[in-house]
Amino acid sequence: MTIGADIGIFVVSLLAGVIGALAGVGGGILVIPALTILFGVDIRLAIGASIVSVIATSSGAAAAYVRDRMTDMRVGMFLELATTTGAVAGALLAAVVAPALLYVLLGVVLLFSALQQVLRLGEELPADLHVSPIAKRLRLAGSYPDARLGAEVQYAAQRVPLGFVMMAGAGLVSGLLGIGSGALKVLAMDGAMRLPMKVSSATSNFMIGVTAAASAGIYLGRGDVDPSIAVPVALGVLAGATIGARILPRLSNRAVRLVFLPVLVAVGAETLLRGLGVGL
Amino acid sequence: MNPERFRTLVSGILIVGVSLSATLMLVGFAASLAVGWEGSLVGAAPGTSGLADFGSMGQSLLAMRPVGIAQLGLVVLIATPVLRVAASCAAFALEGDRLYAGITLAVLAILLVSLFGLR
Numbered sequence: 076m077t078i079g080a081d082i083g084i085f086v087v088s089l090l091a092g093v094i095g096a097l098a099g100v101g102g103g104i105l106v107i108p109a110l111t112i113l114f115g116v117d118i119r120l121a122i123g124a125s126i127v128s129v130i131a132t133s134s135g136a137a138a139a140y141v142r143d144r145m146t147d148m149r150v151g152m153f154l155e156l157a158t159t160t161g162a163v164a165g166a167l168l169a170a171v172v173a174p175a176l177l178y179v180l181l182g183v184v185l186l187f188s189a190l191q192q193v194l195r196l197g198e199e200l201p202a203d204l205h206v207s208p209i210a211k212r213l214r215l216a217g218s219y220p221d222a223r224l225g226a227e228v229q230y231a232a233q234r235v236p237l238g239f240v241m242m243a244g245a246g247l248v249s250g251l252l253g254i255g256s257g258a259l260k261v262l263a264m265d266g267a268m269r270l271p272m273k274v275s276s277a278t279s280n281f282m283i284g285v286t287a288a289a290s291a292g293i294y295l296g297r298g299d300v301d302p303s304i305a306v307p308v309a310l311g312v313l314a315g316a317t318i319g320a321r322i323l324p325r326l327s328n329r330a331v332r333l334v335f336l337p338v339l340v341a342v343g344a345e346t347l348l349r350g351l352g353v354g355l
Numbered sequence: 356m357n358p359e360r361f362r363t364l365v366s367g368i369l370i371v372g373v374s375l376s377a378t379l380m381l382v383g384f385a386a387s388l389a390v391g392w393e394g395s396l397v398g399a400a401p402g403t404s405g406l407a408d409f410g411s412m413g414q415s416l417l418a419m420r421p422v423g424i425a426q427l428g429l430v431v432l433i434a435t436p437v438l439r440v441a442a443s444c445a446a447f448a449l450e451g452d453r454l455y456a457g458i459t460l461a462v463l464a465i466l467l468v469s470l471f472g473l474r
Contacts, residue, residue, distance in 0.1 A: 081384070081387070081388070082388075085384075127429055127432060127433070130432050130433060130435065130436060131373055131376070131377065131432055134369045134372065134373045134432075134435055134436060134439075135369070135370075135373050137366075137369055138365075138366040138367075138369035138370045138373075139366070141362050141365050141366040141369070142362055142363070142366045144362070148361075148362075148365070148443070149455060152440075152443060152455060152458055152459050152462065153455075153458055155440075155462045156458060156461060156462055156465075159462055159465040159466060159469070160465060162469075163465065163468075163469045166469070212454075213454070284369070284435070284436040284439070285436040285437075285439070285440055285462065285466070287436070288433050288434075288435075288436040288437055288466060288469075288470075289465060289466055289469045290469070291433045292433060292466070292469045292470035292471075293469055295409060295429070295433065296470075298405075298407040298408065299407065300407060300409075300429060301406050301407045302383070302392065302406050302407070302422055302425035302426055302429060303387070303392050303406050303422075305429060306380045306383060306384050306425045306428065306429070307384060309377075309380060309429075309432065310377065310380055310381060310384060313373075313377060
């Protein structure tokens with residue numbers, strides 16, 4: 076990469092970080108299409124750069140959530156068994172999968188993330204507090220302080236085996252595409268295990284860094300982490316996500332999602348079409 | 356270890372790791388704009404091993420090459436969650452929670468195998 080391209084990559088990654096934070100997705104999922112489509116970067120190097128930026132942003136966000144007691148560290152650690160195993164498999168698989176398939180998958184995950192943003196408009200609290208034997212053995216129940224309700228909210232994990240399998244899938248996608256796959260992790264916790272949305276989001280962020288580290292080591296060893304791409308991407312996405320997180324509370328949540336959802340849909344569609352060989 | 360101190364420890368590791376890594380990457384990136392990724396800040400011969408070869412990180416650091424500083428930043432970044440898992444494992448063990456100390460140790464093992472064992 077030439078120096079001009081390095082700075083261009085930094086600026087585009089910064090924008091991806093801001094838009095990702097405002098749209099409620101990670102920066103990595105937007106940065107890969109940006110690098111490959113705008114800068115002609117090889118998709119494997121784009122994935123290697125993205126997975127590193129995912130560690131940076133999720134670790135920064137996780138630090139804050141852990142202090143606020145939103146993160147359930149036992150749920151996180153238990154499910155990391157599934158996500159890291161999946162991530163290792165995904166990173167190994169990425170070496171033999173055709174790039175076209177990677178584009179198709181990335182497009183599908185992007186469109187799914189956009190859909191999830193539409194569906195999650197109402198955040199319900201869990202009704203079922205039944206503790207199954209497996210959840211009891213693993214102590215997958217607890218409470219968190221809800222600022223909006225001004226009360227401590229109790230919860231207990233349901234359908235633990237289903238959640239575990241879905242987490243392995245989320246890890247596989249993360250390792251394969253070099254993204255945090257937060258949308259899939261939240262789906263497993265909020266959808267399958269019926270954990271409160273706030274706990275699911277915070278715990279997902281907590282797990283993303285560890286999941287990404289499992290595949291980042293493999294990408295690094297394979298020579299897919301090129302500092303001239305990975306460094307401007309990581310710095311840009313980290314700065315962008317920080318800026319995005321600062322502006323987000325000042326904007327109405329719904330309005331923000333409505334503005335940025337079309338961006339996700341457009342990038343997702345473009346990426347999908349590129350994989351199918353009909354790139355615009 | 357009480358849960359409050361555990362949370363402080365975990366969040367502290369994450370903040371220090373990301374800050375240190377971001378600083379190293381920023382210094383490496385800024386230096387690369389001045390002398391190029393494989394140039395040297397102290398006038399040593401330019402590197403030839405390729406930017407993605409982390410095996411030559413030590414040499415690049417000794418010659419003060421931006422690529423070496425950036426690689427160290429990336430290594431610190433990848434090591435941060437690994438360190439967080441190791442600290443969690445120790446904390447669960449201190450608490451006498453053998454089940455979770457074991458689960459965390461298994462996650463740590465997967466991470467170490469992926470970092471050092473698989474290509």
